[in-house]
Amino acid sequence: MSQILDFRNVDLFYDHVHALRDVSLSVNEGETVALIGANGAGKSSILRAITGLRKIRKGEIFYAGQRIDGKDPADLVKSGIAMVPEGRRVFPYMSVKDNLLMGAFTRTDKADIARTLESVLTRFPRLKERYTQAAGTMSGGEQQMMVIGRALMAKPRLLLLDEPSLGIAPKLVQDIARSIVAINRDEKVSVLLVEQNSRMALRISQRAYALTTGSVALSGNSAELLADDRVRALYLGGEL
Template sequence: FPLMSVKDNLLMGAFTRTDKAGIEQTLESVLTRFPRLRERFNQQASTLSGGEQQMMVIGRALMARPRLLLLDEPSLGIAPKLVQDIARAIVAISRDEGVSVLLVEQNSRMALSISNRAYALSTGQVVLSGASKDLMHDERIKAAYLGGEL
């Protein structure tokens, strides 16, 4: 919702909730997790950087208090520093809030470093699966997705 403020975008994520106190608590949690959103709270969403927009999108999803969070390419088109921030946030969301995260990500290095389990796809078929720490050292993964070495 590019023409809406960051605040309104986040609150849209809670549109099915009726617990006003819970919504405020979740909003505070999101703003604590993503301090840049607090700084830009009343700013129009279209003026945010790519990384800030990604934080807002994740924050909006968290406002619904999901049990499963599906993230599609959260690192796409954002600065490397913000990729690290997003990755840390994904780990913290899973750890601290007990939210399962299904991550679809071409940045294999980042995805493998923050996940427990991974699946490698080729033309829509699962070609490898296993514990992320094992796949990170698998020669086939290195050759196909990590440029040959870590």
């Protein structure tokens, strides 16, 4: 299985704060990989490094065999990397339709954009019901569906998801989890999932990395990590 993402020995700083310390991880083609850990562990910093939103101090990042650290974020979107940021970041006064179309800003193929839009609305029928509604008037779960749909409008090969369950009602968390599985399975999109809901993340991913204070503490098969006593104690609320 070929790697779509190879994140090698990366160090990242915020001023004098050492946010990532010699972190290495990978995502294979067609795979969902979870990053779990507490707030401040470095999960979101990994996504910012991949997308070029933060410059790395040391290491290398490869996407589809090409080195990408130091590249412009807009060029990375064109190459097939899309990110759903933490906190949703909708355009609140724009309609659902216009929010979705913003995700296709790097594309010029109008007919194909229309097909992608129809596919997104089929995957998230709630968005079709809210199509002309201002995005800011929707519930948090509906907004989360919309920003995932907006990312899909870019036709990504690699989808980065930053805390998609944060602040979402439990019923909609299940819907969003199912949609992530379906996107990976049906559209063959590789997924790197950052999630504090560790149990959910481990259940819908094939592999996972557990981070603590900017370093990888554990990694392996998600099902095995879900049953690991160390993971249960540190990330799933269990006891040793």
